[in-house]
Every structure is written in C-alpha cells, then in structure tokens.
C-alpha cells in the first residue's frame with residue numbers, strides 16, 4: 001500500500017501489526033529493502049521525525065522503533081546469531097512440501113500435476129500436444145503456446161471447471177532425476193502404451209518408476225486408430241505388473257485414445273481427475289509465501305537466467321525475493337505457457353520466472369525469502385550445504401555390507417534391488433531365486449526394477465531415489481555411469497554366478513556378510529584395431545581410456561556393457577616396437593590377449609586385481 005507520508009514522500013505502509021525483523025546494526029537501506037521502499041524516502045521521513053541519518057548508517061533500536069511506528073510496522077530487533085539461526089531453519093525446509101502441519105481450514109484443493117511416461121515412439125509427445133490442442137480447440141487458451149517445461153489446461157468436470165498441470169518434458173528420465181534429488185512433483189503418471197506395439201521394456205521401466213514413487217497410474221492405450229491395434233491385449237499384459245483395469249475389477253483406469261486424431265482425450269482427462277479425486281488428497285495453503293520446485297531452467301541471451309517453477313504451496317508474486325537452489329533474486333516477471341505475464345501464481349501453477357542471479361537445477365526447491373539480502377544469504381548457505389552434502393552422501397547410502405546393522409537399528413526395513421543382466425533368462429532366474437530367500441518378518445525384499453543390458457544412468461538414478469542396490473549379472477556400469485554411482489554412493493554388486501548373488505544377499509540379511517576381498521579396477525582400454533597373428537596370438541590395438549593397463553594382470557572383456565569374457569590374461573603389452581610393462585590413460589598400445597580371440601572393435605578391456613578389503 002502506498003500512502004503519502006510525512007514530507008510528501010511515498011512509502012509502502014504497514015497496518016501497524018506487520019512485523020519487520022531487523023538485525024542489530026542494520027542500516028536504513030536494510031530496512032528499506034525489507035519493506036520494498038526507496039532508502040532516500042526513509043531518510044526523508046526520518047528527517048521529518050527530527051533524526052538525521054544517511055542511508056547506509058546503522059540505526060539503534062529506538063530510532064528503528066520510532067520510524068516503524070510512524071510507517072505502521074512492528075519492529076523486532078534480532079541479534080545476528082538469531083537471524084542466522086532463523087535463516088538456517090528457513091533454507092533447511094522439507095523437500096516434500098506436504099500438507100502436514102497445515103491447519104485444515106487453510107487448505108484448498110489444488111490441481112493435479114501429471115507426467116506422461118512410456119516406451120519410445122508410443123506417442124508421449126504427440127499426446128501432450130493433443131491435450132494442449134484440446135484446450136485450444138475448446139477456445140480456452142490465449143495465444144501461442146510456448147515450451148516452458150509444463151503447462152496447465154482447464155476442463156469441466158461434473159459441472160465445475162478444473163485445472164490439470166502437465167509436465168511436458170516426456171519420459172521418465174526427468175521424473176526420476178528429479179526424484180533422485182528428493183523432489184516429488186508428480187501426482188499422477190499417464191502411462192502411454194501403443195496398442196499396435198504392446199508393453200515394451202520402457203513401459204515396464206516407467207511403471208516401475210511410478211510405482212516406486214507411489215504415484216497412481218492412468219493408462220492411455222494410444223494409437224487405436226492404427227489397423228491391428230489391440231487395446232484389450234494391453235490390459236491383459238499390464239495385469240502382470242499389478243495394473244488391473246477397472247473393467248476387470250482392478251483399480252487402474254485405462255482409456256483408449258488416438259493422440260494423432262485427438263480422439264478420447266477428454267475421457268483421458270476425465271480419468272486423471274477421477275483418479276486424483278479417488279486416490280489423492282490434493283490440497284495446499286495458498287495464503288502464505290510460495291514454495292515449490294524448479295522443473296526447468298535456462299540461460300536466455302536476452303532475458304538472463306530463467307526458471308520454470310511449479311508452485312507447491314503459497315502464492316508467488318512479482319516482486320517477491322526468492323531462492324531457487326543456490327540461485328536467488330527478485331521475481332522481475334512471471335510468464336505462463338502462452339507467454340502472457342502473470343502477477344500471481346497459485347499452487348500447482350507452472351510459471352517461468354525472470355530475475356534470478358543464476359540458473360538453478362531441475363529439481364531444486366525454491367522459497368520466498370523476506371528480502372533480497374536474506375535470499376542471497378540463503379542461497380549462499382545452500383551452496384555450502386550442497387557441497388557438504390555431496391561429500392557426506394557417499395557414506396550415507398545403503399550398502400549390502402552394513403545392511404544388517406541398519407536393519408537392527410531400525411534405519412531400514414526394506415531392501416530394494418535393481419537387477420540388470422545380460423539375457424532375460426538370467427534376470428528372471430535371479431529374480432525368482434531372490435524372491436525365494438526367507439527374509440523373515442522384519443524385512444521386505446523388493447525388486448523395484450529389472451532389465452537386460454548395461455547398467456544405465458537411469459538405473460542409477462532410480463537406485464538413488466529409492467535407496468536401492470543394483471545387482472549386475474554379467475553386465476556392468478561403464479565410464480560416466482560408474483563414476484556417477486561411485487560419487488553418489490550407489491552400491492553396484494557384480495556377479496556371474498547366481499547362487500553367489502543369492503548367498504551374499506542372504507548373508508547380508510542375516511548379518512553374516514564378511515567380504516574379504518574386493519575387486520579394484522586398474523584401468524580400461526578400448527579396442528580400435530585387431531591384428532591376428534599366428535605367431536604372437538591376437539593383438540588388440542587399443543587406447544587406454546582410464547587408469548593404466550599393466551602386463552600380467554587379469555582382464556574382463558565387455559561389449560556394450562555386457563561381459564563377454566572374464567579372467568583373460570594381459571599376456572603382453574607393446575608401445576610401437578617396444579615391450580612395456582604398463583601404459584597410461586590417453587596412450588595407444590597393442591595388447592596381447594594370448595589365446596583369447598573373441599574380440600570386436602570397440603570392446604572394452606578392463607583390468608582389475610583383487611585386494612583385501614579394509615574393515616570399516
């Protein structure tokens with residue numbers, strides 16, 4: 001509220017009860033910052049009250065109180081230590097902005113937030129477009145749609161206009177990556193399955209991710225316009241994964257759609273609302289400072305750092321000081337999915353925010369701070385805490401070795417496993433055998449994902465998000481993926497014999513796991529040329545990718561992440577014409593693998609040795 005005040009200057013006024021917290025030693029500028037006023041106006045007001053001061057001069061408590069009373073603010077002086085403590089509490093907010101702790105009367109219904117997931121080419125993007133077009137066709141949308149990472153549509157449901165928010169980066173990578181960072185944005189997942197193709201590996205992966213996050217699923221059986229489409233087969237196939245269609249007595253809504261022809265999209269939206277109403281209590285308090293999650297962020301040439309944030313509770317307004325991850329700033333403008341300016345954003349509303357100091361990461365939480373200075377301090381503290389946390393994280397996650405201790409201490413009651421193997425037969429056999437283990441009453445052993453092929457970043461993200469251990473059966477995590485797992489402290493255990501895997505997990509559950517040796521990777525090299533010589537055996541012309549390759553060590557050969565041979569001898573090593581004992585990263589060399597001859601270009605030769613494991 002602006003009001004002409006003493007001396008004809010205009011200052012935003014409080015109502016006499018508005019509390020303003022001021023740190024001891026603060027200046028007029030600091031106060032001006034908090035009430036969004038021009039420091040020079042405050043100097044003028046103070047002058048008319050008979051006090052002379054410059055904007056940067058610090059004032060005593062009495063002077064602040066006089067000034068506060070004049071302007072309608074209740075001034076509370078705090079020590080720097082108190083302020084520090086409060087700051088810490090406010091940046092250390094719960095990542096899950098649940099409705100616990102909120103007064104029931106303050107809660108209002110909020111729209112569901114939906115993510116579309118499914119196998120490649122099953123029509124995720126097309127479906128997101130069709131949903132958007134439905135709105136345009138109904139003449140409700142204004143302007144051209146822009147990609148900001150999410151959009152909201154409106155739909156009439158039982159006589160009431162309801163909104164639904166869609167995250168429009170399709171795929172579960174985004175979903176899982178955000179969840180791995182502790183952010184839960186999705187209320188409902190639409191699982192797209194093409195009726196002419198059926199349930200595919202990524203369909204299963206997507207549903208595993210949603211189920212692991214306890215997110216209800218609505219199935220969109222897509223491409224029903226295609227000849228030979230068989231929607232009832234999809235229903236049948238998904239029953240195996242605990243998604244039983246309502247019409248078969250289950251709880252999951254299946255809707256047959258054609259994203260291409262825009263057919264039945266309305267029914268799909270209806271199913272989303274019905275599922276939300278039946279399974280979830282989606283409410284939020286909009287009458288408080290906003291908080292939420294950054295779902296996408298960019299550095300724009302003209303506009304600087306922009307971030308699309310999803311409000312989870314409260315109301316975000318232009319002019320609010322905010323912190324998003326370790327970025328901070330004042331909301332200069334907010335844009336919706338049509339590029340229109342928005343002055344206020346309520347829970348579940350995605351808006352693109354302009355005015356941040358730097359680009360936050362997807363999944364970062366944002367909060368409104370009392371003023372710019374506090375926002376900056378919170379951002380700095382978060383950055384420091386982030387650094388600390390990434391140091392501590394590696395030790396925090398679950399490992400098979402300390403599982404029993406964690407179980408005994410009541411820290412965990414579930415062992416989540418992700419199985420990856422070279423062929424589906426071995427994965428199934430391993431899964432069957434694992435599920436036979438007698439785990440007793442206290443522990444729940446869950447296999448949250450399984451699949452064929454190398455261990456992917458997505459597997460590691462899911463392990464992070466669900467605190468799972470990854471079992472690699474004749475497959476490995478390579479290169480960057482292995483590094484991420486290592487850095488994030490995700491345990492990956494490699495086996496090539498099923499009973500050994502079962503044995504170790506059984507023992508870990510009983511607290512008897514005493515691994516004495518561990519495998520230490522020495523280096524890896526990639527094959528670029530193959531020379532076959534009857535005299536010297538096979539020579540693999542290779543480049544050392546990491547560590548070093550040493551003569552006389554043992555190697556494993558992998559092809560696209562799948563193990564093709566173990567225990568191969570590095571029989572000889574040459575650089576140009578010289579025999580050498582070792583070759584370091586970045587150098588080329590000829591590796592003699594003796595009589596072993598199943599080699600292909602691009603194969604990875606990884607050398608390792610067994611070392612005694614230091615006791616924790």
Ligand SMILES: Nc1nc2c(ncn2[C@@H]2O[C@H](COP(=O)(O)OP(=O)(O)OP(=O)(O)O)[C@@H](O)[C@H]2O)c(=O)[nH]1
Nearest residue numbers: 119120121122123124125126222223226258259260
């Ligand atoms: N006939 C028919 N074709 C469809 C339908 N929906 C999508 N398609 C087509 O299927 C192909 C893949 O659709 P996308 O929307 O790109 O699939 P996606 O799941 O987003 O694919 P990725 O982003 O690659 O994972 C495109 O050629 C679409 O035109 C449909 O309902 N009917």
